[in-house]
Amino acid sequence: MTENASLSRAIIIVAAGSGTRLGAGQPKALVRIDTHSIVQHALRGAVQARPSHVIIVAPPGYEEAMHTEIAALSAGTDHPVRIVAGGDTRPRSVQAGLHALPPEVRTVLIHDAARALTPPEQINAVAETVEATNDGVIPTLPVVDTLQQISGEYVRGPIDRETLVAAQTPQGFPRHQLERAYANAAEQQREYTDDAAVYAASGGTVRHIPGSPRAMKITTPDDLHRARHLLASTGAAAVIPRVGIGTDVHAFEPGEPSPAHPLRLACLEWPGEPALSGHSDGDAVAHAIVDALLSAAGLGDIGEHFGTAHPEYAGAHGDVFLQRTHRLVTEAGFTIGNIAVQFQSNRPRFSRRRHEAEAALSAALEGASVTVSATTTDGLGFTGRAQGISVTAIALLYRADT
Numbered sequence: 001m002t003e004n005a006s007l008s009r010a011i012i013i014v015a016a017g018s019g020t021r022l023g024a025g026q027p028k029a030l031v032r033i034d035t036h037s038i039v040q041h042a043l044r045g046a047v048q049a050r051p052s053h054v055i056i057v058a059p060p061g062y063e064e065a066m067h068t069e070i071a072a073l074s075a076g077t078d079h080p081v082r083i084v085a086g087g088d089t090r091p092r093s094v095q096a097g098l099h100a101l102p103p104e105v106r107t108v109l110i111h112d113a114a115r116a117l118t119p120p121e122q123i124n125a126v127a128e129t130v131e132a133t134n135d136g137v138i139p140t141l142p143v144v145d146t147l148q149q150i151s152g153e154y155v156r157g158p159i160d161r162e163t164l165v166a167a168q169t170p171q172g173f174p175r176h177q178l179e180r181a182y183a184n185a186a187e188q189q190r191e192y193t194d195d196a197a198v199y200a201a202s203g204g205t206v207r208h209i210p211g212s213p214r215a216m217k218i219t220t221p222d223d224l225h226r227a228r229h230l231l232a233s234t235g236a237a238a239v240i241p242r243v244g245i246g247t248d249v250h251a252f253e254p255g256e257p258s259p260a261h262p263l264r265l266a267c268l269e270w271p272g273e274p275a276l277s278g279h280s281d282g283d284a285v286a287h288a289i290v291d292a293l294l295s296a297a298g299l300g301d302i303g304e305h306f307g308t309a310h311p312e313y314a315g316a317h318g319d320v321f322l323q324r325t326h327r328l329v330t331e332a333g334f335t336i337g338n339i340a341v342q343f344q345s346n347r348p349r350f351s352r353r354r355h356e357a358e359a360a361l362s363a364a365l366e367g368a369s370v371t372v373s374a375t376t377t378d379g380l381g382f383t384g385r386a387q388g389i390s391v392t393a394i395a396l397l398y399r400a401d402t
């Protein structure tokens, strides 16, 4: 790598996706892994590779939020970080980033914010290989599973895995060739899944170099959980795990279920089921989680933060309780590891809406992993007689001062 080359090396961090599969109720890049968000981690890794320019492609309408998000980090870099608005597909977001490149840039790396924990060495290695070879370069991992070709419902036979790899980012290219490749793709109105495919379609040569498991893409709540573990297990600071427990019991309101006042449980509405009586909407699943989180953080209990002394929460839905509790534990320096909930009652039948309930609870907690199991009590007790429900939640928090 020559001094000149490193002076004209830009990294475009595409962070404009909505994070549908993560389902955190906000753009994925802004979701916290520990005390830092996905985009903050991505930027921290990127600047350690000493690029001359950094461009962050933000979700349209979130440019200001992105400025605030990265203010502390970009203050420490030699070159200001530019923020531009993305498009409605990844290739369009990449193009928005390319349009913002200053003229002197020679090498450009396109990096997914979602690969937030990518080691800076990997970013550097991609850039140096582009500069040494003038080819496109992508980091890859070997495929470990056996791959099968299918046709309809039948398996046709294995594919030779030796010839296949899984592609990561950053993907690096000589700037002008990549711009030409994107212009060609736009002209042909074709959208490719990644930048190397765009580059190759336009006749460019692409090499591969070793990637890293830490460059995993955060796509689902499970991936976020894994990223938190990766950080917790290798973080420089001590990680202090803490568990907490919460239970909540509510009676069903007597009489026939009222369409005007449906059951609300686990942040979902359950038409045709009798409502629970309670100070708020009686969402016993949300309330048990609130108590478990507060207990783990040593912040008291639900009565203290949401009880009758706080009339503003009378009738509030479970997601409002969860969002505020998430803020309280985050402000106290904690990150949620996971939450396990067990629900006991004959009704409602939980299993068919389990995934929906887990997704709704997770969304109210910025993507934290929440699992819910349900059981009946063999006809015994108030839960067995369908007079009410009982919920127990356990929360694992950790404090990671990375």
Ligand code: CTP
Binding pocket: 014, 015, 016, 017, 018, 019, 020, 021, 022, 028, 029, 057, 086, 087, 088, 089, 090, 093, 094, 111, 112, 113, 114, 115, 217, 218, 219
């Ligand atoms: N991306 C982008 N602009 C888009 C779509 C995606 O900048 N219109 C970025 C994402 O922010 C992410 C990377 O491309 O860093 C990889 O995309 P993906 O993991 O699919 O993220 P999302 O599109 O946000 O997630 P989902 O597909 O679940 O909605």
Ligand code: MG
Binding pocket: 017
């Ligand atoms: Mg996507």
